[in-house]
Amino acid sequence: MTRLRIWWDSLLYTLWFVPALMVVGAAALAVVLIIASGHVDDEVLARWPRLFGADAGSSRDMLATIAGSIITVAGVTFSITMITVTQASAQYTPRILRNFMRDRPSQVTLGGLAGVFTYCLVVLRTIRGGDESLFVPALAVLTGFILAVVSVGLLIYFVHHTASSLQASSIIDRVVKDTYGAIDRLFPSEVGDAAAVDAVPAAAHLLDTYTWLPVTSSSSGYVQAIDPDALLDAASERNIVIRVERTIGQFVIEGGALASIATRDGTPTDPRPAGIRSAFTVGNFRTVEQDPDYGIHQLSDIAVKALSPSINDPTTALSCIDYLAAALSRAAALRSESPWRVRDGELRVIVHGPTFRSLLDRAFDEIRRYGEGNAAVLHRLLDALERLERRTGDPGRRRHLLMHVELVTEAAGRALPAPGDRGGVSVRAAALRSVLT
Known part of the structure; x- marks a missing residue:
C-alpha cells in the first residue's frame, strides 16, 4: 500500500x-x-x-x-x-x-x-x-x-x-502543512506496536549474539519510504528480526546495507532478501510524506537563504522560525516512539525514526549559525524555545531545549557587537534557563 x-x-x-x-x-x-x-x-x-x-x-x-x-x-x-x-x-x-x-x-x-x-x-x-x-x-x-x-x-x-x-508566507504555509502531515504519522509508529519498556534490555543483550546478514540496495539514492506492512510480513513469515540500517531520508549507496536480518534463535537464515528489499523505496530525492525532517529542513533552508547578504530578508527568516516552532510543538505533543517494534508479542523490526531532539537540531542549528549577528533572529529563537518549553514536560527534551538556550547565548556573546543587544539576549536567556532547570 x-x-x-x-x-x-x-x-x-x-x-x-x-x-x-x-x-x-x-x-x-x-x-x-x-x-x-x-x-x-x-x-x-x-x-x-x-x-x-x-x-x-x-x-x-x-x-x-x-x-x-x-x-x-x-x-x-x-x-x-x-x-x-x-x-x-x-x-x-x-x-x-x-x-x-x-x-x-x-x-x-x-x-x-x-x-x-x-x-x-x-x-x-x-x-x-x-x-x-x-x-x-x-x-x-x-x-x-x-x-x-x-x-x-x-x-x-x-x-x-x-x-x-x-509570496513567502504562501510558500512557507505549503511546506508547513506537508510537514504537519508527516509529524502526525511520525515513523515508526506505523510499524507494528512498540515493545514493552522492560523487555528492551533483555532483547538488546540477546540480539548482540545474533549473526546479522545484510540486505543490500540495488541502487544509490535516498530512502523515500518504508512499507511497514511489507516489513512486518517478511519478518513474521520467515520468523526473523529485521534491523533497518538506513531509515527514511538517509542516503544509501548501491550495494550498501538497507537492513540486516537474523533469526530469533541466532541460526543462519535464508539469505534471499527480495521481499525485504521491496519494502524500501529508494529515489534520487527526498520526499516529505514520511520524512518530517525534510520538511523542517526546507523551512530552515528558506530562513538561511533569507539571511544571506544577497537576499537580506530577515522578516522571512523570522516567519520561518515561528512556523518551525509550530511544527516542533506538534512533535512535542507526541510520545517518543520506541525503535523496537513487535507483532503478536514477538520482536520483529528494529528501526529508528526522527525524534524531537533531532528535529529541534535540524530546525534551529543552521539558523542560529547564519543569523547569530542579528539580534532579532536570536530573540525569535528564544521565543520559539519558550513556546516549546510549555509544550513538553519530558526531562530529556527539556535538557535539550536548555542546551539550545545556551547555544543562543554563546552566539550572542560572540557575534552581537552592541552591548545592549547582548544584554537583551542574556536577560531573556536567563529567564528561560530558570524555567527549564
Whole structure:
C-alpha cells in the first residue's frame, strides 16, 4: 500500500499527469457532444437560433479562432510557470521545486487550456458544409464557445494565483502543512506496536549474539519510504528480526546495507532478501510524506537563504522560525516512539525514526549559525524555545531545549557587537534557563 501511495504521489508531483487526464477528458467530451448533436431534432435546435443557428463556415471560423488563441495562451501560461519555478528556486531554496510542480491550480490551468484546444480540434474536423452532406454539431460548437469563456476566467485566476504563490508566507504555509502531515504519522509508529519498556534490555543483550546478514540496495539514492506492512510480513513469515540500517531520508549507496536480518534463535537464515528489499523505496530525492525532517529542513533552508547578504530578508527568516516552532510543538505533543517494534508479542523490526531532539537540531542549528549577528533572529529563537518549553514536560527534551538556550547565548556573546543587544539576549536567556532547570 505504501509503494502504491508513493507511485500515486509521484504522478501528482508532475506537470503532465493532470493536464493529460484533462486532455483525454476534453476529447471524450467532444466525441459525446458530437454524437449527441446528431441525435437532437433540428426543430428543437431551431427554437433557439441565436444559440444553435451558426452555419458550417462560421462554426469553423469560431472554433479555429478559439483553438489558435488558446494554444498561444497555453504557451504563455507554461512560460509563466517556468519563470515562477526559477524565481522561487533562486530566492528561497531549490528544495521547494516539487511543491510548485504539484501545484494543483497550475496543473488545472495547463490542462484546461490544452483540453479546450484539443476539444476544438476534435469538433472542427467533424463540421461539413458546402457540397458535402451538411453537418454542424450545434451542441458541441456551443460548448466550445462556453469553454473558451471559461478559459479566460481560468487564465485570470492563474495570474492571481501565481502572484500569490510567490509570496513567502504562501510558500512557507505549503511546506508547513506537508510537514504537519508527516509529524502526525511520525515513523515508526506505523510499524507494528512498540515493545514493552522492560523487555528492551533483555532483547538488546540477546540480539548482540545474533549473526546479522545484510540486505543490500540495488541502487544509490535516498530512502523515500518504508512499507511497514511489507516489513512486518517478511519478518513474521520467515520468523526473523529485521534491523533497518538506513531509515527514511538517509542516503544509501548501491550495494550498501538497507537492513540486516537474523533469526530469533541466532541460526543462519535464508539469505534471499527480495521481499525485504521491496519494502524500501529508494529515489534520487527526498520526499516529505514520511520524512518530517525534510520538511523542517526546507523551512530552515528558506530562513538561511533569507539571511544571506544577497537576499537580506530577515522578516522571512523570522516567519520561518515561528512556523518551525509550530511544527516542533506538534512533535512535542507526541510520545517518543520506541525503535523496537513487535507483532503478536514477538520482536520483529528494529528501526529508528526522527525524534524531537533531532528535529529541534535540524530546525534551529543552521539558523542560529547564519543569523547569530542579528539580534532579532536570536530573540525569535528564544521565543520559539519558550513556546516549546510549555509544550513538553519530558526531562530529556527539556535538557535539550536548555542546551539550545545556551547555544543562543554563546552566539550572542560572540557575534552581537552592541552591548545592549547582548544584554537583551542574556536577560531573556536567563529567564528561560530558570524555567527549564
